[in-house]
Amino acid sequence: MSVVFLRAVILYILLIFTVRLMGKRQIGELQPSELAITILISNIATLPVENTELPLLTGIIPIITLAALDVIMSWLGMKSRLVRRFTCGKPVIIISGGRLDRESMRSIRFTVDDLAASLREQGIFDISEVQFAVVETTGKLSVYQKFPDRNVTNRDMQIKGRDEDPSDIIIADGELVSGTMERLNVTSEWVENTLRREKIKLDNVFIMSVSPDKKYTLIPKN
Secondary structure, three states, rough: HHHHHHHHHHHHHHHHHHHHOOOOOHHHHHHHHHHHHHHHHHHHHHHHHHOOOOHHHHHHHHHHHHHHHHEEEHHHHHHHHHHHHHHOOEEEEEEEEEEEEHHHHHHHHOOOOHHHHHHHHOOOOOOHEEEEEOOOOOEEEEEEEOHHOOOOOOOOOOOOOOOOOOOEEEEEOEEOOOOHHHHHOOOOOHHHHHHHHHOOHHHHEEEEOOOOOEEEEEEEEE
8 A cells, every 4th residue: 555655646746747847738728749648648647556566667757758758849849830730730710701611610620519619708699790710729719809899998999008017916825925026026125014004914914916016905814
């Protein structure tokens, strides 16, 4: 039992390292090659845990090899469009000029139900509102609506303002987030003075977010 536990811990740590190495993507955003490698790695990792007679290296070596292969292919994909086409495919336009291209949908086996569901996910319930749509290599549908159906923007309304980054959390559950503080140019002295003014201790702060112009929101633990 202890052997199985130890193997599971080792493979767990290795899988976390491998996934971090492969990059940050949600399951729905994985490219075909990344999804294939993810499935292979998950299956390989179970073998040494289920069968203790197999050497642990039987699982470790293939996992590291597949992760390295994915990194190499990603690097080659950055250098070559041909490699990207081979590993990831290419986006397919299924609506252009407001007209549906049934042949393109058929070529990628994208059904009417798939189209309707993808449009609903973006708050579009009438296909006549769509001017242009493309199925990305991840299978996600990107939509460009017709002019009368687009959301009104500040530019449309000629509302003037300035561009600035959003607020971000500098205290999370009583701990300072040093990386965010550095990015927002917030010093420890400023935080201490602010907390003193609010009459609250650092340990009692659940969330504190700050904007680039030093406006803050503070939520105590209680």
